Structures are given as structure tokens and as C-alpha cells.
Amino acid sequence: MIDGHYLLRRIGYSGAAFFVCITITFFILHLMPGDYITNYLLSLSHTIPQEAVDQFYQQYGLDRPLGEQYIIYICNILQGQWGYSYQYGLPVFPMIMQKLSWSLVILLPAVLLGIIIGIVLGAWSGWRSGGKKDLALFNIMIVFRAIPEFWWAIMAVWVFAFYLQWFPLGGFTSISVLISGLNPWDVLYHAILPICLMTSFVATGNYYMMRNSMIAVIGEDYITTARAKGLDERAVLWRHALKNALLPMVTMTTFQVAGIIMGNVFIETVFSWPGIGLLTTDALRMRDLPLLEGIFLLDALMTIGAMLAADILASYLDPRIRMGDQ
């Protein structure tokens, strides 16, 4: 079972990583020309009386020494107080959480399907590496991946939504929502195209890693041994090659999934899908720093958490990792 010492150390590193992120956002907020309160109040009204500024200073604890403010800031972040958006004047944390649920409508099916498709294709391709079919698929994947995500999205909108008119041009629901209320089928109809695109991006990433992992495994001695024993090819593939090739995928896939949020920004922007990605673009155009910091913290939290989970899972599945680490 998992070594407690190892587990503690991994959790310690993850905590330190998030701590670094909080420190970065704290210093950015405090190095800002002007300060947070003045900027925030200015975003609400054009003239602000000095008394109001002083009162807010005291209320928000900005008159205290920097060290004390830092501790208060960390406590606030841990309690879900992530500051207020300049643009909307609303607390950042609930705003992000609400948008996150919309993003997950696209991300969840896309990630699950993408991982499965990528692994199956990658395993197939790696098992036949060097063959004509493998090279054909590999070259298609290179070309697919070299074209930027937002360009695929724009082209998909152009072909499927504008010319063929199979799908809507963007948004998450039809105008009929005003009469009949939010209809899940309608949302799904709007989500199909973004989900398909996102699935293919996740699948290509996993395809590469699975193919490489498979090629590395095929070269190992135990595969030669299995063949020498007289096992038929199918048994070698299923029982020996595939299981070992899948092991590194646990960690690699997390790296993939962690990077997906950025890809999602482009998809959501092109399709005007009201998730985290569109919120990021919106906040970036308006230079809404507290909101962007909130998005960064959330992204950091998700990435760090996913990597921690992957590390624990990998060491649980593969005892060699723990042995090597000590």
C-alpha cells in the first residue's frame, strides 16, 4: 500500500505550489499602481470621497502592516473570499464557480471520450508502429495538431454552422428559452460541435503519448520473453504490452487534462459558450485583474490537485515508482 512518508511529501509539495500561486497574486494586487480599493471604487462610480476610501481601507485592513495583510489574504483565499471583480462589482469566487459548471458541460464528455479514443488509437498505432497504416494515422495526427485550436473552431463554425446549417452559430441556447425555459436537449444541440472539437484535441494529445508508451514497451525484454514462451500475439498485446503501456498514461493524461483549460478558452470564445474560457477572454479584454487572478488560482488549484491525484494513483498501481523515489 501507499507509503505514508511519500504521501505526506507529495501533499507538502502540492501545498507549497498553491502557496506560491497565492503569493504571486498577493504581490500583484499590492504592486498595482493605485491600489485595489481605489480601483474597485473607481469602477463603481466616477468620483469617490476620501472618507469612503479611508473607511474601506480600514474595513479591508489595508492600513495594517504588509505581513499581517499577507496572512489575512491567505486566510481569505482559503475561505473562498477571492476579491471583487472590477467589471461586475461581484465577488469573484461564486462567479467563477457558476461559469465552471457551464464549462464542465463541454469538458466532462470531451475529456472522457478523448482519453478513450486517444488511448485506443494510440495503442493500435503503437502496436503496428512502422507499418503503412500507422504512419498514415501518425501523419494525420501531426497535421491535425499543428493547426491551432481556434482555427479549427472557426473553420468548424464556418462549414457546419454557416454553410451546412447543421448546428447553431454559437451560444448555449436558442432564443425560445425566454418562452419555454431552459431545455437540456437544446443545450446539448448547441454543445455538440464544441464537444466534438474538444474531444479531438484531447484524443490527439493522448494518441501521441499512448503510441510512444506502446513503442517503448514493445522494445522491452519481457515482451520478447512472452513471445519466446510461445504466447500468441493477442495474449502478448492484451496481457503484457497494453497493461504496461497504460501505466505511464495515468500521469501523462493528467498533464493533458490540466492543459485543457487553455484550449477551452479558444473553443468557448469562438462558440460564445458561457464558461470559464469566455469569462477569461472577457476579463482579459476589460483588464479585470481580480477576476483573472481568481481564474488563475482556480486553474492552479485544479492542476495541482489533479497532479497530486495522478501521483498517488500511479504509485498505487505501480510499486516501482515508490521504490525509485526513495
Add this chain to the structure above:
Amino acid sequence: MTRNAFLWISVAILALYFTVALLAPFIAPYGATEIVGAPLQPPDRGHLFGTNDVGQDIFSQLVYGSRVTLIFGFCSALLSVSISTCAGIVLGYYGGNIDEVVCRILDILMPIPIFPLLIVLTTFFNPGVVQVSILMGVLGSIHGIRLIRAPALSLAETPFIEGARSIGATDLRIMSRHILPNLMPVVTAKFVSSSQHYLVMGVGLSFIGLWDTMTVDWGSMIQNAYSSGALSLGLWWWILPPGIAVVGISLALALAGYSLEESFNPRTEVNRI
């Protein structure tokens, strides 16, 4: 043979892009932000790719925009790969306590997502193209250090390094003359793949509005056209040229990257049963 052909084709395409970027003032008939004709004119002899919504010549914008895009992609890749190479070699060669400490720090920094961080930092500093690419290079180098450190570590243990040391070569000389040349294949492949990655990322960041609207580059051209509804109005000449330009250089870099990787590391290519 075919891989080699791919490599040369992509080198030729890259050379073409660089020539265009270098000779931009001689190639472009108009300035990038100059208003030179009626808005939304389709392509004709006077305007090779037509004009956009305020009557700027799209061909000229495309030519000048190549500068911003290429500077961002290649500067950040060069910086990031240089930092990772230097740090990786020093860590791998000296090993010991420095290596231990830096690796622990890297462990902590690795999971921090770079792109949201980059967006936050650029919103705060509001810098120009060169500064953002420097920022990108520094942040991106974290992931490359490990990649260089591992082979440097095993090279430092080899007999020929020991031999070099025994005839009195200084550490600096060993690292630059003996270890670095042996790592060049890895470094080159990393540089090519990073430049593709950063270039596409730069266009993407500009597409979602990283730079002010006055900076003309391919990302902001696509963004302008897309948000003004160029697709649904059928104004293909407005949105296709910058997109095809991005796709072209990205494909060239990707093919070059894979050909290099395979020629340096034949194991990935053919492993027939």
C-alpha cells in the same frame, strides 16, 4: 528519404516567412494601419487580399503582422531553450546539493499553470510584444530544465568527461565543449517544437485580446474579422489569409520538429515486429 524531404520543404517554408518578415516594408504596398481604400473591398489588382472594415489593406497587414508573430514565437523559444539548456547542464554536471535544492524547487513550480499566469502578469504590466515573449520564455523554461538535466547527468559520468577533467580542462570548458555538443540533438528538437508551440500560443493569446488593438498581428486580424462577423457575411478574404498564414508556419515547424526528432532518435520511427 521522405522524412528528409519533409525537413527541407519545411526549412524552405520557414525561409520564406522570414524573408517576408525581414523585407516587410519593401513587400507591403501600404502601411499596416494606413487607410487606403473603400472598406470591405473584395480582392482585386490594387488590393491583393481586399480591404477590411475600415479600409486597411489586408495584404499589407498580413506582411507586417508576420513580424510580431515570428518575434513572439522565436524569441520566447530561444530564451526558454537557452535557459533550460544552461540550467540543465549546470545541474546535471555539478549534481550534489545544488541539484537537489533546484529539483525540489522545480517540483513545486512544475504544476503551476503557465498560461493563466502569463495572462495575469501581462494584464498587470501591460507590456509590448518583446516583453511578453521574454516573460513567456522565462516561465516556459521551467518545463525544459528536467529534459536537459537527465541526459547531462548521465553524460557527466562517462569516461570521456573524466578524461577531459584529468587533463585539466576547466568546468566551463567541459560543459561548453564536451557536454553541450552531445546534447545538441535534444536541444535542437526542443527548440523547434517550442517555437511552434509558442508561436501558435502567441497568435491564440492575441486572438483572445492580450495586446492592445493597435498591434497588428495575425491573431488580432483573425479576432477582428471574426468578431465583426466576417464569416456570416461571407467576407472570406478578411479572415482566411491570416489563418492560412498561421496554419502554414505551424505545419512547417511541426513537420520539421518531427523529422528532427526521428532522425535523432530512430527508435520512435520504426519498431517493426
